Amino acid sequence: MTLEPDREHALLLLHQMLRIRRFEEKAAELYSLGKIRGFLHLYIGEEAVAVGAMQAFTPDDAIVATYREHGHSLARGTPAGPLMAELYGKANGCARGRGGSMHFFDASRRFYGGLAIVGGGLPVAVGLALADKLTPPSPPYQVGAKGGRVTACFFGDGAVAEGEFHESLNLAALWKLPVLFLCENNLYAMGTALARHQSQTDIALKANAYALPAEAVDGMDVLAVEAATQRAAESVRQGAGPYLLEFRTYRFRAHSMYDAELYRTKQEVEQWKEREPISTFEGLLREWKCLTSEDLAKIEAAIDAEIDEAVAFAEAGPWEPVEDLTKDVYTERT
Amino acid sequence: MIKITYREAVRAGLREALKSDPRVFLMGEDVGRYGGAYACSRGLLEEFGPERIRDTPLSESTFVGAGIGAALGGMRPIVEVMTVNFSLLALDQIVNNAATIRHMSGGQFSIPLVVRMATGAGRQVAAQHSHSLEGWYAHIPGIKVLSPATVADAKGMLLAALSEPDPVFLFEHAFLYPMEGEMDEHAGPVDISKAAVRRPGQDVTLITFGGSLWKTLEASERLALTGIEAEVIDLRVLRPLDTATILASVRKTHRAVIVDEAWRTGSFAAEVSAQLMEGAFYDLDGPVARVCGAEVPIPYAKHLEDAALPSVEGIMRTVRALCWQS
Numbered sequence: 033m034t035l036e037p038d039r040e041h042a043l044l045l046l047h048q049m050l051r052i053r054r055f056e057e058k059a060a061e062l063y064s065l066g067k068i069r070g071f072l073h074l075y076i077g078e079e080a081v082a083v084g085a086m087q088a089f090t091p092d093d094a095i096v097a098t099y100r101e102h103g104h105s106l107a108r109g110t111p112a113g114p115l116m117a118e119l120y121g122k123a124n125g126c127a128r129g130r131g132g133s134m135h136f137f138d139a140s141r142r143f144y145g146g147l148a149i150v151g152g153g154l155p156v157a158v159g160l161a162l163a164d165k166l167t168p169p170s171p172p173y174q175v176g177a178k179g180g181r182v183t184a185c186f187f188g189d190g191a192v193a194e195g196e197f198h199e200s201l202n203l204a205a206l207w208k209l210p211v212l213f214l215c216e217n218n219l220y221a222m223g224t225a226l227a228r229h230q231s232q233t234d235i236a237l238k239a240n241a242y243a244l245p246a247e248a249v250d251g252m253d254v255l256a257v258e259a260a261t262q263r264a265a266e267s268v269r270q271g272a273g274p275y276l277l278e279f280r281t282y283r284f285r286a287h288s289m290y291d292a293e294l295y296r297t298k299q300e301v302e303q304w305k306e307r308e309p310i311s312t313f314e315g316l317l318r319e320w321k322c323l324t325s326e327d328l329a330k331i332e333a334a335i336d337a338e339i340d341e342a343v344a345f346a347e348a349g350p351w352e353p354v355e356d357l358t359k360d361v362y363t364e365r366t
Numbered sequence: 367m368i369k370i371t372y373r374e375a376v377r378a379g380l381r382e383a384l385k386s387d388p389r390v391f392l393m394g395e396d397v398g399r400y401g402g403a404y405a406c407s408r409g410l411l412e413e414f415g416p417e418r419i420r421d422t423p424l425s426e427s428t429f430v431g432a433g434i435g436a437a438l439g440g441m442r443p444i445v446e447v448m449t450v451n452f453s454l455l456a457l458d459q460i461v462n463n464a465a466t467i468r469h470m471s472g473g474q475f476s477i478p479l480v481v482r483m484a485t486g487a488g489r490q491v492a493a494q495h496s497h498s499l500e501g502w503y504a505h506i507p508g509i510k511v512l513s514p515a516t517v518a519d520a521k522g523m524l525l526a527a528l529s530e531p532d533p534v535f536l537f538e539h540a541f542l543y544p545m546e547g548e549m550d551e552h553a554g555p556v557d558i559s560k561a562a563v564r565r566p567g568q569d570v571t572l573i574t575f576g577g578s579l580w581k582t583l584e585a586s587e588r589l590a591l592t593g594i595e596a597e598v599i600d601l602r603v604l605r606p607l608d609t610a611t612i613l614a615s616v617r618k619t620h621r622a623v624i625v626d627e628a629w630r631t632g633s634f635a636a637e638v639s640a641q642l643m644e645g646a647f648y649d650l651d652g653p654v655a656r657v658c659g660a661e662v663p664i665p666y667a668k669h670l671e672d673a674a675l676p677s678v679e680g681i682m683r684t685v686r687a688l689c690w691q692s
Contacts, residue, residue: 094439128472137471144438145471149462155428156463159435159443166391166417166441183435196458199428206423360473361507363531 037255039322045087045254046317047331049079049310052103054335055112058343059102059119059133063289067346068119072133075103077284080309081216082107084257085184085279088265091141094164094183096157099134099148100216104186110138112338113345122349129352130360150187150221151194154213157185158200161211161274182268183211190221192238193229201242201276208273212265213239215276216251218283223295239276251279252307284308368551373543375517376406376482379524380444384414387442390528393420393429394446403448404484404543430456430481434464434533437479442528447483450499450537464533465508476531480524486577486627487675488541493663496671498627500537500576501634504604509533511604512558515579517547519602522556529555539577561602561611567595570685571615573638574625575601578676582625585681594689604634612638613645620651621688625676630658655684 037045056074063072075082082103089095089108097104105115110126118125119133127137127146135146144160147153161183191197192215204211215235219226226233239246245267249260257279264275282304286293293301317323370378383390392407398421401408411419422429426447433445447453453460460481467475487496504511512527512534514520520538527534564579565586574582579600586596597615601607616622622642626635635656642654660674 125472127470127474130472131470135470137467137474139471139474144435144475145467147463149458152431152458152462155431155459156435156438158428159432159437160439161435162432163436163439163441166436167389167439195425196427196431199423199425200431202423203425203428203432207420358507360469362510363468363473363476365531 042317042322043327043331045083045258046310046313046323047335048083048107049254049313050331051112051335051338052079052082052106053310054339055106055115055342056102058339059116060289062119062343068133070132071099071288072119073100073288074285075100075283077304077308078216078218078251078281079103080254080257080313081251081279081281084254085214085261087258088261089182089184092181094142094144094157094160094181095186096144096153096160096183097146097186098150098153098188099146100188101136101146101186102133105136105138105143105146108138108141108143110136110141110143112342116342117346117349120346120349122346123352124345124349151191151196153187154185154191154196154200157183157211158204158209161204161209162207165207165209180210180269180271182265184214184265185211186214186216188221189215189217189219189226189235191215192235193221198242201239201244201274204274205243208271210268210271211274212261212268213244213274213276214261215278216281217278218281220283220287220295222287223291225295235278236276244274244276246276246278248278248280251281252309252312254309254313367548369546370517370549371543372517372520372538372545372547373404373406375520375547375549376524376538377408377410379521380407380410381413383444383525383528384410384418387528389440389442390444391418391420391441392444392446393422393433395422395424395448397421397446402446404540406543407446426452426455427459431459431463433479433481434459434467434477437477438467438475442478442480444480444482444528447481449495449540450483450485451494451497453483453499460509461506465506468532469508477533478531479533480527480536481533482524482536482538484540485537486539486541487664487671488577490666490668490671492666496664498576498659500604501626501628501637503535504607504634504637506605509535509605510558512536513576513602513604514538515542515576515600515602517545517549518553519556521549521553523558525555526558537576541577545580558603559606559608561608562600563597563611563615564600565596565598567597568619569595570621570623570689571597571599571612571619572623572625572681572685573599573601573612575604576627578625578627581676581678582681585678585685588678589682589685592686592691594685594691596685607637607641609641609645612641616642616646617649620649622650623655623657623681623684623688625657625681627659627675629661630656631661633658652688655688657681657684
C-alpha cells in the first residue's frame with residue numbers, strides 16, 4: 033500500500049520513467065540502424081527502480097552502477113545528449129567515446145560508472161563510503177539534519193553469487209560504512225534464474241548474515257521504491273551503517289540487444305507486463321486524479337523534444353582524434 | 367648516513383607518509399594488531415590508531431577495491447597485500463577497475479592508490495607464496511609498477527608513489543626485508559621514472575630488478591676478477607620502462623644479459639629482450655641472453671628451490687659464455 037504523493041512530484045516520477053523508456057527505445061532503434069554498436073543492455077521494465085531510488089540522494093552522495101545503467105545516469109541528472117553521444121562513441125559523449133553503453137560516468141554528479149564486471153562495483157562503493165567516513169564532508173547536508181554522505185551501489189541478482197558481494201557486505205557492516213546496497217533483482221543472471229544458481233534465493237537473508245538490515249521491495253512500484261530508499265538512505269546517513277534493499281523487478285527485453293530468450297516463457301513475460309511500472313503508475317495517477325491526458329501529452333512532447341535534441345547532439349558530435357587514443361591512460365601532469 | 371634494514375626503510379616511509387598527509391591510511395591483512403606479516407607496519411597501529419591503520423578481513427578483492435573507491439573519494443590509501451600470490455584474488459579490481467577507470471571515463475577520474483606487496487622466492491615457502499608476478503602487472507597499461515631493490519628505494523619509492531595521481535604497485539622482494547643497507551637518515555622521495563646504473567662497466571650489460579639485483583652485483587664483482595667488467599642496471603620501474611637507459615648501456619657494451627627471477631616464458635626479461643632487438647639490434651655483438659627462474663612451481667626443498675632460481679654462478683656462466691670466456 034503506497035500513499036498518494038503530491039501531484040507535482042508524482043508527475044516528475046512519471047516523467048523520469050518515461051524519459052528513460054523513450055531514450056532506450058530510441059537507442060534500440062539507432063542500434064538497428066547501426067549508429068550504436070557493441071553491447072546495449074536495456075533497462076526497459078526496471079525504470080521504477082532507478083527513478084524511485086534516485087529521489088533519495090543528494091548531489092553530494094555517490095552513485096555506483098552497472099552495465100545496465102542508462103536509467104541511473106538519466107535519473108541522476110546527466111543530460112541525455114552526452115549519454116546518447118556516448119552510445120554513438122563520440123567525443124562529446126559522457127566518457128569521450130571511451131566507455132560506450134556500459135560505462136557512463138559523470139564526475140560532476142559523483143556518478144562512478146557504469147562498471148561492467150558483475151559484482152565489481154561493490155568494493156569500489158565500499159571504498160567511496162570509507163573515504164566519506166574518514167573525511168566527513170562539510171555541512172550543510174541537503175537531506176537529514178545531522179547525516180553525511182551516502183554511497184549508493186546498484187547491482188543485479190547475478191552479483192550475489194560473486195565473492196565480492198559477500199566480502200563487501202561484510203566489510204561495510206564491520207566498518208559501519210555509509211553505503212546503501214541496492215540489488216535490482218530481475219530474476220535472471222543473464223539467462224540463469226536465481227533459483228538455478230543460488231541455494232538461498234532470499235537476498236535479504238544473505239545480507240542479514242552479515243549483520244545488515246535488509247528488505248525486499250516491489251521494484252515495479254516507483255512509490256514503494258522511493259519510500260523504501262528514502263528510509264534506508266536516511267538510516268545510512270545517520271550513521272547506522274550499511275543497508276540493503278532488494279528490488280523485485282523484471283527486464284522485458286533481452287539481456288543485451290538480442291537473445292533467444294530460451295530461459296523464460298512467454299507467459300512469464302506477459303504476466304510481468306501486467307505489472308509494467310510506467311502504465312501501472314499512470315493508471316494509479318489517473319485514479320487519484322493526479323494526471324490528465326493533457327499532462328501526459330505535455331510530458332511526452334517534452335521528452336520527444338529532449339530525445340530529438342540528444343540524437344542531434346550525438347550526430348553532430350566529433351570523433352575523438354585517433355592521435356588522442358592513449359590520452360588519459362595516465363593522468364597528465366601539468 | 368644510517369644503517370637500516372629494508373623492512374625498517376619501508377616502515378620509515380609509511381610513518382613519514384602517515385605523518386605528513388592526513389589523507390594517507392594503511393589497510394591490509396594483519397597490518398595492525400599483528401604488525402604486518404613482514405613486520406613492516408609494526409608499531410604503526412599504536413602510533414596512528416585504528417582509523418588509519420586498518421586490519422582487513424581476508425578479502426583481497428574487496429579491500430583492494432575499497433582502496434580504489436577511497437582514492438576516488440579523495441583519500442590516499444596504501445593497501446598492503448600480504449604476498450603477490452594472494453594478489454591474484456584482487457586481479458578483477460586491479461585490471462578491470464584500477465587500470466581502466468581513468469581512460470574508460472574519458473579522463474574524469476584519477477585513482478591515486480598505492481598497493482604494496484611482497485614478491486619472490488628464497489625462503490622455502492613453496493609454490494603458493496614464492497612467485498614473482500610483477501612482470502604480469504607490468505603488462506597492464508593504466509598502472510605503474512615499481513620494484514625497489516635498495517633501502518633508499520624501499521622508502522623513497524613509497525613516498526614518491528604517494529604523490530602519483532594514478533595507481534602504483536610496489537613489489538617488495540620478501541628476501542630483502544632483513545637486508546641492511548645505508549641510507550640518508552632523512553632520505554625522501556626518489557625519482558620513479560628512471561632505471562639506475564648500479565655498477566658501471568664496459569664489457570656487458572646485466573639488466574635486472576628487485577631481489578635479483580644483489581645476486582647480479584655479486585656476480586659482476588666476481589666476473590671483474592676474471593677481467594669482465596659488467597655494467598649492472600637496476601630497472602627499478604617496470605612500467606613505464608626506462609628503455610633509454612638500457613639502450614644507452616647496450617650501445618656501449620654491445621652485450622646484454624637479463625636476470626629475472628620469474629619464469630622465462632612470457633617474462634619481463636622477454637620484454638626487455640624485445641626492446642633490445644627493436645632498439646639496439648645492430649649494436650649487439652651477440653644474442654641477448656636471459657637468466658630466469660626454471661619453469662616449475664617453486665618447490666619447498668632448499669636444494670630444489672635454489673635450482674629453480676637464478677644463481678650467482680648461473681649468471682656468471684651465462685655472462686662468460688656470451689663474452690667468449692671459457
